[in-house]
Amino acid sequence: MSGVTLNKVIKRYGDVQVIHGVDLEIADGEFCVFVGPSGCGKSTLLRMVAGLEETTEGAMHIGDRDVTRMDPSQRGVAMVFQTYALYPHMTVKDNMGFGLKMNGHPKSEIEEKVAEATRILKLEPYLDRKPAALSGGQRQRVSIGRAIVRGPEVFLFDEPLSNLDAELRVEMRVEIARLHKEIGATMIYVTHDQVEAMTLADKIVVLRLGVIEQVGAPMDLYRDPDNKFVAGFIGSPAMNFVNGSAKDGAVVAPGLAASYEGMINAAYEGKALSVGARPEHITINPAGDTHTVEMTESLGGVSFAYLAGATGERIVVEERGDVRSEEGAKVGIEIDASRIYLFDAETEMRIRT
Amino acid sequence: MNPALQGLITIIIGVGGCVGYFYGANLFLDKVLFRAEGPNAGRNINRANQIRPWLFLMPALLALGIYLAYPVFATLRLSFLERLPGNQYAFVGFDNYTQMFAEPKFMEALRNNVLWLVIVPAAATGFGLLAAQLTDRLRWGNIAKSIIFMPMAISFVGAAVIFKLIYEARPEDVAQIGILNHLYLTFGGAEPQQWLQIPFWNSFFLMAVLIWIQTGFAMVILSAALRGIPEETVEAAIIDGANPFQIFFKIKIPQIMSTIVVVWTTITIATLKVFDIVFAMTNGQWETQVLANYMYDKLFRANDWGMGSASAMIIMLMVTPILVWNVYNARKEMQ
Numbered sequence A: 001m002s003g004v005t006l007n008k009v010i011k012r013y014g015d016v017q018v019i020h021g022v023d024l025e026i027a028d029g030e031f032c033v034f035v036g037p038s039g040c041g042k043s044t045l046l047r048m049v050a051g052l053e054e055t056t057e058g059a060m061h062i063g064d065r066d067v068t069r070m071d072p073s074q075r076g077v078a079m080v081f082q083t084y085a086l087y088p089h090m091t092v093k094d095n096m097g098f099g100l101k102m103n104g105h106p107k108s109e110i111e112e113k114v115a116e117a118t119r120i121l122k123l124e125p126y127l128d129r130k131p132a133a134l135s136g137g138q139r140q141r142v143s144i145g146r147a148i149v150r151g152p153e154v155f156l157f158d159e160p161l162s163n164l165d166a167e168l169r170v171e172m173r174v175e176i177a178r179l180h181k182e183i184g185a186t187m188i189y190v191t192h193d194q195v196e197a198m199t200l201a202d203k204i205v206v207l208r209l210g211v212i213e214q215v216g217a218p219m220d221l222y223r224d225p226d227n228k229f230v231a232g233f234i235g236s237p238a239m240n241f242v243n244g245s246a247k248d249g250a251v252v253a254p255g256l257a258a259s260y261e262g263m264i265n266a267a268y269e270g271k272a273l274s275v276g277a278r279p280e281h282i283t284i285n286p287a288g289d290t291h292t293v294e295m296t297e298s299l300g301g302v303s304f305a306y307l308a309g310a311t312g313e314r315i316v317v318e319e320r321g322d323v324r325s326e327e328g329a330k331v332g333i334e335i336d337a338s339r340i341y342l343f344d345a346e347t348e349m350r351i352r353t
Numbered sequence B: 001m002n003p004a005l006q007g008l009i010t011i012i013i014g015v016g017g018c019v020g021y022f023y024g025a026n027l028f029l030d031k032v033l034f035r036a037e038g039p040n041a042g043r044n045i046n047r048a049n050q051i052r053p054w055l056f057l058m059p060a061l062l063a064l065g066i067y068l069a070y071p072v073f074a075t076l077r078l079s080f081l082e083r084l085p086g087n088q089y090a091f092v093g094f095d096n097y098t099q100m101f102a103e104p105k106f107m108e109a110l111r112n113n114v115l116w117l118v119i120v121p122a123a124a125t126g127f128g129l130l131a132a133q134l135t136d137r138l139r140w141g142n143i144a145k146s147i148i149f150m151p152m153a154i155s156f157v158g159a160a161v162i163f164k165l166i167y168e169a170r171p172e173d174v175a176q177i178g179i180l181n182h183l184y185l186t187f188g189g190a191e192p193q194q195w196l197q198i199p200f201w202n203s204f205f206l207m208a209v210l211i212w213i214q215t216g217f218a219m220v221i222l223s224a225a226l227r228g229i230p231e232e233t234v235e236a237a238i239i240d241g242a243n244p245f246q247i248f249f250k251i252k253i254p255q256i257m258s259t260i261v262v263v264w265t266t267i268t269i270a271t272l273k274v275f276d277i278v279f280a281m282t283n284g285q286w287e288t289q290v291l292a293n294y295m296y297d298k299l300f301r302a303n304d305w306g307m308g309s310a311s312a313m314i315i316m317l318m319v320t321p322i323l324v325w326n327v328y329n330a331r332k333e334m335q
Helices: A042-050 A091-100 A107-121 A138-150 A166-183 A196-199 A217-221 A228-233 B003-033 B041-078 B095-101 B104-135 B141-153 B156-166 B179-186 B200-228 B231-239 B244-256 B257-272 B277-281 B291-301 B305-334
Strands: A004-013 A014-028 A033-034 A057-062 A077-080 A156-157 A186-190 A203-208 A211-216 A238-245 A250-255 A258-261 A270-277 A282-285 A291-298 A303-308 A314-318 A330-335 A340-342 B081-084 B088-091
Touching: A004 A042, A004 B277, A014 A057, A014 A211, A014 A228, A033 A042, A033 A196, A042 A077, A042 A156, A042 A186, A042 A203, A042 B244, A077 A138, A077 A196, A077 A250, A077 B231, A091 A107, A091 A138, A107 A166, A138 A166, A166 A196, A196 A217, A203 A217, A203 A228, A211 A217, A211 A228, A217 A303, A228 A340, A238 A314, A238 A340, A250 B305, A282 A314, A291 A314, A340 B104, B003 B041, B041 B305, B081 B179, B081 B305, B095 B305, B104 B200, B104 B244, B104 B257, B104 B291, B104 B305, B141 B200, B156 B277, B200 B277, B231 B244, B257 B305, B277 B291, B291 B305
Parallel strands: A033 A186, A033 A203, A077 A156, A156 A186
Antiparallel strands: A004 A014, A004 A057, A203 A211, A238 A250, A238 A270, A250 A258, A270 A340, A282 A330, A291 A303, A291 A330, A303 A314, B081 B088
């Protein structure tokens, strides 16, 4: 019904191309998150969906309607900005009702819809205040309320929680998830925070330099990344990568002081590989002596040990339980071979076996 | 002595004197009066810091006191006196004021001033806002702004001379050098007009000069204010479906309202004091008199110090509330 479809979408500023032909399908009612490092084009892509940036080439559909050249107000989208973008001279009530007023809806209908959004977001006590008299979290709520009131087919969120402090961010994250359940509309959410991406998304789109690296459900991206970039981007702390090579049918990874049999076919014989292992999949063996513990960060429930191997490559290991390694100690590491990810060192693409 | 040399020496003495005063006074405070050492070092530092602001403000306070505060009271006193032969004065109460209010020329000046007061700030702020908004996104916008701002660099008298040439009228059989008459004749006017001698309308021709000058000022300040509006609020309004006019009037203008008020009142004050333009162009003839020029007439031409001072008091009475409001708004905006 009101899913979003992007077809070979391209954005150019003069001669500089920033979005390189993105194909994407977002189903009706789906919560889709764009993630990527800064400058990857995720905000630009969102603003193109909103209509704030012109689409240079390609087509864009919301539901069955071609919206590629439509005005932002006609697309049936509402946007929540990182800086809230509330109108400072209007009360909370007027802020939320502004869109409907501009589109000539009768006063009684505006009142009704504002009241409904107010109820959903529990904003009743603040209706007659100006934005300056609200806290950051309340302002973002009003901003979300303004989006709800317009009754859009697609909600667009542009890093909505980045300006909030850590505690509020968690609270608002839960709130947005609840909102999605309650309203059920399609939502597109831009963030650079992978925790937000993992927790909120039905579908994550990982972008880099204006190109989609991978699309999938959060756990699929975590378990089965297509390339080194996605593998390194999803998961915290990031996946460890060490240099390796294929020799006599086995993967040799000196940085992990290990070799793995039967994981790679003969075509890669002698080629350079990148061997990846997640910190949470490595265990420390206190009896070994292949690695030196350079530093440990203890967060309570877990601690992270930074190890250096014989090759000088550093790897991070997550430790749980009561016994944690100490700085300066000599240790060994153990990894289940099924938890090893192999990447072509040159193309950075995943080598699946 | 060469005047240039004199000027240079004056500058050196003036600037040197100022630097010397601040440096010397500060040194005296720290090293002689309250030394920051010994058993009372802490107390001395506190005392020195309490005195320092006054020390630095003193020259300014003194100058303002002598040249601004004192004349206000002296003028107030003069406005109640009548000058008698032999440097004698007599107290006459409100006679100067009643006599002045009975004079048609004064009422004309008052009426004109009110007209100036309504039209000039409104037009200058309006044109300034228009120019600021229209030049905002243009590639050659900065050049346009520089040109619009340029009249600010011209003195009122200079501008008056320029506009006198624009309004110039030559006999019918001679080529017109005034552009207004030239245009007027080109577009079907019967004969050259003496623009500055047409009662009532000539005031507007004078106002054009001040509007021409003040538009640049309004534009520069309002342009900065417009740029200060968060872009996201405009984008949110676009998504909300507001058209460009609604965005301008309902989103942008309210957000820069306090700046508009400051610009408006600042121009209002400049307008209330208008003197040079009228003095240089019509000298108050043909019903163009304004208060400042009336005051000058009374004070320095008719040598009627009493009535001159009384009219000065009227100008001050009109300026003060606007000034207070202006300062109040400017402060509010700074916060």
